[in-house]
Amino acid sequence: MDHLISLLSPIPPSDRWWSEETTAVVTGANKGIGFEVVKKLLKLGLTVVLTARNAENGSIASDSLRRAGFQNVHFFCLDVSDPSSISAFVSWFRLNFGILDILVNNAAVSFNAVGENSIREPETIIKTNYYGAKLLTEALLPLFRRSVSVGRILNISSRLGALNKLRNPSLRQTLESEKLTYEQIDATVTQFLEDVSRGTYEKNGWPENWSDYAVSKMVLNAYSRVLARRYDGKKLSVNCFCPGFTRTSMTGGQGNHTAEEAAATVAMLVLLPPEKLTSGKFFMCVEPNKIISRL
Template identity: 40%
Template sequence: MEDKRCALVTGGNRGIGLEICRQLALNGVDVILTSRNESRGVEATDKLSISGLHNVVFHQLDINDPLSIAPLVKFIETHFGKLDILINNAAELGIIFINDKEFKAGGGFVQLVDEKAHLLTNIVKEPYELGEKCLQTNYYATKTITEALIPLLQLSKSPRIVNVTSVYGDLYWFHNEKLKHELQDIENLTEGRIDEIIRMFLMDFKTANLEKNGWPLTTSAYKVSKAVLNAYTRLMARKYENIMINCVHPGYVMTEMTSQTGFITEEEGAKGPVMVALLPDNGPSGAYFNRTQVAPFSSIDAPFK
């Protein structure tokens, strides 16, 4: 029993997060399903239990609320003694769908490319406040929960961190070559510099200078949040050589978050994060996986059209 693995999944009550919990449990891993909303988290855990998966437990967690992190850490210490796998799945899109029907008819997220930005103002909007919240959740809150759980991961014989990212985190979407180079140059990049880059983006976002300074123009904050998460993943992999730390794009999945648009099911989308969480000890660290394949952090061609 001492060697049984324990995993924690943020945002585990629905969509890809719930399916990741299910697939990990099917692989014999004890799973802590976390959710900001307690009733939804309990309901999700009960559904898994009814299906025969009794190795999933619920614990409330709002990654944006530091006060909810301490009780979770104590819970893991008391009930499991260590943490083997952390899957950072909780995220915000940072946009509002104004015309859901037209969004779906136009191809969903595939149409959200910068060349069409001027044509999309009646379909989606990205208010500054939502963009700011997107960066706070997808980057800063993910960092906070990760760093709080590092001591428990260090107690594992085979620790793993999987950051669920997106093809939108690909540096292809950036038009500022200097920034692209900085975010790729992991030997010289620092967390402090990432903070500066985020502040630069938010200032340009607020003052309508995104195009002028080479930022993504559509789903801007989401793209920046995932790009800096990818960079942070690589920094962490260098810092903690004994922890396998990777980021995974699950694919364009049909979920509530994507307004039920996408190319693949939740079950298919969860396969990548689960595979990377269960990689053997000689697997890569600091890598980006597009679904189940290692891919570059910066593509030459559009990751999808």
């Protein structure tokens, strides 16, 4: 069942549980939604680590924020598709911060233009959009602050990854299962890549539009649900959010709303007071200031 949520009201001062000591990590944040999320969290008074796979672009982005007066922004070059880069980042973060409160897995790639539907470099897309977020999350899990507050993970996803896009009933049944495991998710990824290699992915019922991107987000959603179940009652909230058709470089500047509007919703979701937090949910923006919450 869907639940419409209005976001017209700003976060009241009484709900502000965070401080300058609260630390957030945002991946893929040198531009677009990621950059606006960093800016929004800085405006609200948090300490934010901006990451980007390109060192020059990331430095330019973080420097621009410092010039704008935000001194609690830090940059580290991170390519989530590279396990060694993840390891280096986690070591640096542990040494310099030690404790993490919020992780926004925003980094993602797609090689299709709007209105185009082809498969290009599916391994790269899966490696970045799914395995990158998964490996980084798993590496950072021990660092989440869960003693006095609730750790928050928000994976930026897409409605293209909704299970109703999956036309294969057997695969859909697997991913819908309440007993879904990490191994089954990874086996699904392997099967998709094998079907792409054989040229049978359309016949075997995979999503029709932006197939590789859609599958990467579908398994990210599935991973998020399993992770939420794993940490149920253990002060860690794990959710997904589809920002909708947003004007960014990935959409060629097309969209129904701005990256800044999407970022405001991301900030609201990760800054909910502990008593209002949910976990294992998929949130989807249906129009500016309104989202749908879906199990």
